[in-house]
Amino acid sequence: MPPGAALGRVRDMRSMCLLPLGIAVVLLCPAPAAAQNPPPVSIDKPPVAAPLPAQTAASKSESPDDTPAGVEIISGDELRARGAATLRDALALAAGINVAPIGDAGPAAAVPEILGLSQFDAFLVVVDGTPWGGAFSPAVATISLRDVERIEIQRGAAPVGDPATSFSGVIRVVHKPAAFRRTNFDVQGGSLRSGGVAADLPVEHLGTWLGRVSVDFGRQGFADDRTSFARGHSLFRLENSSEKNKIWISADLNLLRQSPGSPQPLGSTGLSGAVPIDANANPDGAFMNDNRFTATFGLDRPLNPDLRWTTTASFSHSGQEIFRGFLTSTAANAQNNAAGVRENIQMTDVFVDSHLIWPERQHVQFTAGVDFLHGQAAAQGATFTYSTPLDGSTAAVVPEPTALNLGLGDRREFAGVYGVAQWHRSDELTVTAGLRANVDYESQSGGPADLAAAKTDRSQLSAQPTGSFGVTYRAWQRGANRVNVYGTYRGTFKPAPYDFGLGQDAANAPVLTTILSPETSQSLEGGVKAHALNGRLDAEANVFRMDLHNLVSPASIAGLPGLEGSGKTMFQGFDASASATLPAFMTARATYSFHDGRYADFTSTINGVATQLDGNRVQLSARQLLSAGWTLARPSGVVASVVLRYTGSRFLDERNSILAPGFATLDCGGGYRMDKMELRFDLRNLTNRRDPIAASELGDGQVYLMTSRTWMITWGMRY
Numbered sequence: 110m111p112p113g114a115a116l117g118r119v120r121d122m123r124s125m126c127l128l129p130l131g132i133a134v135v136l137l138c139p140a141p142a143a144a145q146n147p148p149p150v151s152i153d154k155p156p157v158a159a160p161l162p163a164q165t166a167a168s169k170s171e172s173p174d175d176t177p178a179g180v181e182i183i184s185g186d187e188l189r190a191r192g193a194a195t196l197r198d199a200l201a202l203a204a205g206i207n208v209a210p211i212g213d214a215g216p217a218a219a220v221p222e223i224l225g226l227s228q229f230d231a232f233l234v235v236v237d238g239t240p241w242g243g244a245f246s247p248a249v250a251t252i253s254l255r256d257v258e259r260i261e262i263q264r265g266a267a268p269v270g271d272p273a274t275s276f277s278g279v280i281r282v283v284h285k286p287a288a289f290r291r292t293n294f295d296v297q298g299g300s301l302r303s304g305g306v307a308a309d310l311p312v313e314h315l316g317t318w319l320g321r322v323s324v325d326f327g328r329q330g331f332a333d334d335r336t337s338f339a340r341g342h343s344l345f346r347l348e349n350s351s352e353k354n355k356i357w358i359s360a361d362l363n364l365l366r367q368s369p370g371s372p373q374p375l376g377s378t379g380l381s382g383a384v385p386i387d388a389n390a391n392p393d394g395a396f397m398n399d400n401r402f403t404a405t406f407g408l409d410r411p412l413n414p415d416l417r418w419t420t421t422a423s424f425s426h427s428g429q430e431i432f433r434g435f436l437t438s439t440a441a442n443a444q445n446n447a448a449g450v451r452e453n454i455q456m457t458d459v460f461v462d463s464h465l466i467w468p469e470r471q472h473v474q475f476t477a478g479v480d481f482l483h484g485q486a487a488a489q490g491a492t493f494t495y496s497t498p499l500d501g502s503t504a505a506v507v508p509e510p511t512a513l514n515l516g517l518g519d520r521r522e523f524a525g526v527y528g529v530a531q532w533h534r535s536d537e538l539t540v541t542a543g544l545r546a547n548v549d550y551e552s553q554s555g556g557p558a559d560l561a562a563a564k565t566d567r568s569q570l571s572a573q574p575t576g577s578f579g580v581t582y583r584a585w586q587r588g589a590n591r592v593n594v595y596g597t598y599r600g601t602f603k604p605a606p607y608d609f610g611l612g613q614d615a616a617n618a619p620v621l622t623t624i625l626s627p628e629t630s631q632s633l634e635g636g637v638k639a640h641a642l643n644g645r646l647d648a649e650a651n652v653f654r655m656d657l658h659n660l661v662s663p664a665s666i667a668g669l670p671g672l673e674g675s676g677k678t679m680f681q682g683f684d685a686s687a688s689a690t691l692p693a694f695m696t697a698r699a700t701y702s703f704h705d706g707r708y709a710d711f712t713s714t715i716n717g718v719a720t721q722l723d724g725n726r727v728q729l730s731a732r733q734l735l736s737a738g739w740t741l742a743r744p745s746g747v748v749a750s751v752v753l754r755y756t757g758s759r760f761l762d763e764r765n766s767i768l769a770p771g772f773a774t775l776d777c778g779g780g781y782r783m784d785k786m787e788l789r790f791d792l793r794n795l796t797n798r799r800d801p802i803a804a805s806e807l808g809d810g811q812v813y814l815m816t817s818r819t820w821m822i823t824w825g826m827r828y
Contacts, residue, residue, distance in 0.1 A: 174638055175539050177579025177597035179205065179264035179651045179684060185257040185285070187696075190742035191750045192778040192791040192823065195219065196280075199254060201752045201776065202738045204649070204700040205264050205684035206278070207731055209803035210816050215367035215397045216331055217338040218250040220803045220813075223264060223278035224655060225680045225704030225730040229806060230606040233267050233275035236282045237359060239405050239423040240273040243458025244484025244521040246606060248427070251363040251401050253342045256285045256293065256309040256323040264684065265653065266599040266632055269527045269543035269577055272462065272480040274603045276630045276657060285309070287321045287348035287357065292828050299821035301330030302337075321346045332817035334389040334501050336370035355409040360402070367397040369433050372811035373801070376439075379767055383439045386799055386814060388501025390436045390447050394509075401427040412465075420463040429454040432509055434495065435808040445494040451510045452490030454609055459483040469533065477528040484521040488609045489513040518554040519607045523547070537583040541597075544576040549604050551624055569624040573602045589644045596635040603628050605659070630657045650685040660711075676711040678727065680704065694744070699737045706730040713763055725765045729804045729812065733757030733771070748789065749779035761801055761812055772800040774815065780823075787825045794818045 173180040181203055193199045196219040197208040209220040213229070220227055233240065234247040242248040261281040267274045290311045298304040305327025312320030328339040341364040349356045371390040374381040384390075403425040412418050434449030464478025491510035498505075527545040534540065552568035579597030586592075605625035636651025657678045682704040689697045706727035712719050726732075735755040741748055754774050761767040775796050780789025797818040805811040 174593055175581050176263075177541055177581050177595040178634065179636060179649065181262045181649075181686070183260045183262070185259055186742070187740070188254065188257060188260070190740050190748060191738070191752065192789055192821075194254060194821075196221070196249065196252060196254075198776070198793070199260055200262070200280075201754055202698045202700065202736050203262050204686035205702045205704075205734065206262070207734050207754075207756055207802075209813060211331075211370070211813050212803050213372075213805055213807045214250050215338060215365075215369050216329070216333075216336055217340065217365060217367055220249075221278070221280065222730065222803075224653060224684075225682060225706035225727065226277040226655075226657075226678075227729065227803065228277075228606075228660070230603075231275060231277045233271060233273055233279045234282070235271070235279065236361075236403075237284055237405060238407065238421045238462075239403060239425070240271075240458075240460055240482065241282075242273075243425055243456070243460065244273065244482050244523060244604075245456060245458075245486060245519075248399075248401065250338075250367070251340075251342075251365055251399060252282060253323070253325065253340075253344065253363070254282070255307055255325050255342070255344070256289075256321075258283045258285045258289075264651075265597075265634055265655070266577075266601040266630060269525075269529060269545035269575065270462075270464065270476070270478060270480075272460065272482045272523060272525060274575075274601050276601055276603065276628070276632075276655065284323070284344065284346070285321065287346040288319045288350070289321060293825065295823055295825040297327065297821055297823045300819045301332065303327075303329045303819065303821065315347070317351075318347050318349045320348075331370060333370035333387045335368055335391070335395070335504060336389060338365065338367040340365050353410055355407075357405075357407045359405045361404075363399070363401045365397075365399040365401070367399075369395055369397050371435065372805035372808045372813045374436055374439050374808070374811045375761055375767060377766075379761070379769070380801070380812075381439050383441070383499050384436070385500055388499070389504070390497050390501065391433050391504070392447075392449055392495060392497070392507035393504035395433045396430065397433060398430040399427060400429075401425065415468040417466045418463070419466070421461070423458075423460045425456075425458040425460075427454075427456040429456070431490075434497075434507075435805075435811065436497070436499075437494075437809070439499060441499075444496050446499075447495050447497050447505070449493050449495060449507065450490055451493070451513065452488055452609070453513065454486060454488040456484070456486040458485075464527075469531075472533045474531045474533070475528065476530075479526050480524070482521070482523040484519070484523075486519050486607075486609065488517040490515050490517075516555065517609055519609075520552045521604060522550040523604060524549075537586075539581045541579045541581075542577070544574065546572075546574050547602050548572045549602075549627060551604060553607070553624055567624055571602075571604070571627050573627070573629070575600045575602045590641050591639070593638045594636070595638070597633070599630075599632050599634075601630045601632075626659050628657065628659050630655055632656070645690040646687070647689075648685075648687040650683065652681075652683040654681040655679070656709075677709040678706065678711060679709045680706040680727075680730075693741075695739065695741050697737075697739045700735065702734040704730060704732060704734070708763075720764070722763055725763065726760050728763045729759050729761060729801065731757045731759045731771075743782065745782050745784065747779065748782055748787070750777065752776040756800070756802065759801075761804075762810070769801050772798045772815075774798055785826055785828045787823075787827070789823050789825075791821045791823070792818070793820075 197210040207222040212218045212220040230246040263279045267279050293309040295307045307325030309323045323344045326341045330337045343362050345360045347358040405423040407421045409419045431452045434447045438446040462480040467475045495507045525547050529543040532540040549571045554566045577599040581595040584592045632655040634653040639648045660678045684702045686700040708722040708725045711722045738752040740750045757771040774794045778791035799814045801812040802815045803813040
């Protein structure tokens with residue numbers, strides 16, 4: 110890397126370090142006045158973090174017990190009691206979910222596998238009511254779990270009221286409201302030169318407005334050579350509530366700097382023995398940088414004493430810079446055995462949702478709304494080949510391409526009109542039906558950026574209705590103890606993903622003449638939700654069947670990664686979980702899942718050859734998942750937690766020729782709480798298992814491994 114570029118990166122990192130701290134200093138105010146904090150989360154129905162309405166159900170306001178779907182809510186207090194700072198940590202005890210803590214989006218990313226499906230855009234992430242990633246793929250790498258009120262998880266297809274639909278599940282992150290007055294401050298340090306500082310502060314002297322700001326900066330190192338990420342993040346929230354209206358505004362700024370690692374290539378029987386586990390095939394100075402800004406506005410007001418109107422609007426812009434590479438050959442002494450890309454991507458998203466909720470009349474409640482999601486993205490880049498030692502002993506020095514002569518563009522307009530009716534026939538029976546009309550317009554362009562005549566443009570207009578129907582029946586109740594049974598059908602429509610892989614329109618690649626057709630799914634689910642021992646024991650079990658059509662899969666186009674529509678895929682299985690509230694501030698939870706994901710009428714391009722995969726199990730979809738955890742969360746004194754996760758056998762390749770055995774990881778932590786301070790020590794992956802856990806959709810025939818054992822010490826203040 111030229112000295113000037115290196116100096117520029119140092120300055121960039123310095124600016125990123127100072128930005129969140131500068132915001133904290135500017136907004137730091139006198140000690141907050143005493144205020145009543147929100148009540149603790151109840152067993153049956155956690156409180157809504159005003160002013161955001163709960164989003165766990167199709168009606169946007171339904172109790173999880175009455176929702177005809179697998180729903181789980183993890184409180185922020187539980188996350189802090191377990192020392193959870195990443196998405197994998199947070200969802201470690203969630204039923205039916207297996208989170209890979211790394212992926213193609215970089216070491217800060219995560220790849221959730223829900224119901225056995227781990228496609229990079231099969232799930233939906235919503236942060237404070239805004240689709241995180243907008244019209245394209247979930248921006249998991251930029252999610253911050255600082256100052257979280259709760260995380261809501263719904264397995265299966267998204268409700269009809271969600272604009273950016275999903276097949277496998279919805280993960281909703283809800284931060285503390287601006288009215289929350291508590292102050293938090295944390296300092297961390299740990300293995301592999303990891304650590305950080307963070308603060309959550311109330312903001313005073315704003316007239317009728319209440320404010321809150323969260324700032325954090327941290328670095329995480331990895332055992333993989335030259336692999337790490339650093340993130341600076343700030344979230345500012347404002348809220349103004351009166352007897353009639355609630356208005357909320359937020360601004361989120363995330364500066365992410367990643368030094369990416371490499372997936373491991375596969376051999377004929379397992380991982381390739383030619384490449385050490387922690388070797389990094391990226392060129393020297395590889396980076397994946399993302400500057401993301403999101404602003405959100407919301408309004409909730411009554412139009413008359415009975416009718417409520419809620420509107421949420423957001424704007425997001427992301428600027429990404431990428432310089433990275435992947436191995437293309439593991440042959441000894443092969444020249445140009447890696448391919449790389451230098452790319453700049455600009456993404457802009459606009460989201461609007463407006464809906465009305467009528468009061469219940471004649472046992473029926475209606476919700477109706479309209480939403481619109483706009484996405485605009487443009488990329489310029491160049492591809493190159495280079496030679497790198499397989500053992501990673503030295504990093505290949507590759508000059509960054511300066512002529513970014515390949516261009517890609519994508520524009521999406523996704524609009525919908527939806528309605529949901531809930532019929533409460535009695536206290537025992539609830540019937541929910543939803544209908545949505547979808548219209549999706551997409552236009553794409555691509556080709557050599559400096560040859561306008563060679564560029565190709567294409568567009569596609571799609572329209573399709575989707576809907577859901579569910580029934581919940583309270584089969585038994587005695588006081589706080591009860592048993593609910595439910596069944597539901599959901600049909601889903603979603604535009605095909607677009608990954609901005611330059612291989613799709615490179616000058617020497619076959620130019621795509623059509624846009625990939627939208628993906629669709631049909632799913633059935635049934636289950637039981639129970640509360641026993643006066644609410645101290647909760648249990649849930651469900652079975653499901655999900656059929657996906659035109660599922661998009663990775664393909665090699667002219668030697669570079671691309672996407673193709675591949676046919677049909679089927680997922681079925683069951684999930685079960687049980688949670689117990691024990692004496693002396695202890696809780697325990699256990700989950701078990703059996704997932705059977707198979708290709709059905711599915712063709713994939715493998716080594717340039719169209720290959721039929723009918724009947725094969727889906728690549729890296731774990732057959733069984735098991736988790737068990739115990740937490741001691743005393744308000745003062747000793748605190749502790751233990752989490753055991755088991756990931757069952759899975760095939761590492763689409764042809765099902767390489768079967769990987771199951772493996773277990775163990776996380777544990779503990780510390781001591783005082784009135785206003787806490788000191789804790791956390792260990793992740795204590796057994797140091799490095800098993801394959803996620804497939805690369807960019808590196809052909811390559812997989813990512815479980816991250817190594819790490820430890821972290823945290824000192825915090827709460828007042």
